[in-house]
Amino acid sequence: MSTNIELIDNTIHEPGVVVNASAIFSQQLWCWGRDIVRAEGNWLIQSGFDGISAPPEKAGCKNIYTLSLSDSEQVLLRGFGVVYSDNRGTIFLPRSKFEPLFTNSTELKMQPWEISDLSDFNAPNGQDVETSYSLLRNLVDWIIKYEKGVQEALGVEYRTRTLKRWDNGKRKFYSANEIIPEWERVREDLENTDKKSMLDLVDPSKGKNWKGKIERTNTRLGFGRPTAIFPYNNSFYIDVRTR
Secondary structure (H helix, E strand, O other): OOOOOEEEOOEEEOOOOOOOOHHHHHHHHHHHHHHHOOOOOOHHHHOOOEEEOOOHHHOOOOOEEEEEOOOOOEEEEEOOEEEEEEOOEEEEEEOOOOOOEEEOOOOOOOOOOOHHHHOOOEOOOOHHHHHHHHHHHHHHHHHHHHHHHHHHHHOHHHHHHHOOOOOOOOOOOOOHHHHHHHHHHHHHHHHHOOOOEEEEEEEOOOOEEEEEEEOOOOOOOOOOOOEEEEEEOOEEEEEEOOO
């Protein structure tokens, strides 16, 4: 598939490829909070999560909820964000910004009672960009599966009730019927946006270095010929080829 990308001031611009998910993510965190205090019982616990109570020195903190998805995959829920890990590393997705922070470690040094307990996480660079966004796609896949499970087991009406206090007329709101389609839209955007950072690039056809903002890779980049992007020494280069 070809994509129209415009080069302006040494920056590649690809209109329409934007992963804008802060609103749905913040609402999702609210939904998990309501699932915890569900009158008929804590739905997270009933869904297989483990609840970890705060130690005395963190008495003001709410429980941590963790779920093992496989031998190597785990998701951890906090009010300020989500931690997701597998054997490639760990991401922290903060509530304030829908961009993953990354660490190569697959285990946390301490339980994240406060956001400051996740200080080892940093914005990914080099090869870690691809890993972190792959982990983020997996996390979104799990969220979609979770919400489908809620609506199948408890009904759309249940999710609608949990959203009544969230819909205060001041923030972006997604109805119960809109949640899953919106997350599927986010997943599609993430699939289309493989890299989203400033990278040092070399264009072999021109034989010089330049900087470009890559919004989508492994696609046509407006050079008029098929192109491919490959990682090299924590950077990337563009291979311009003819058929």
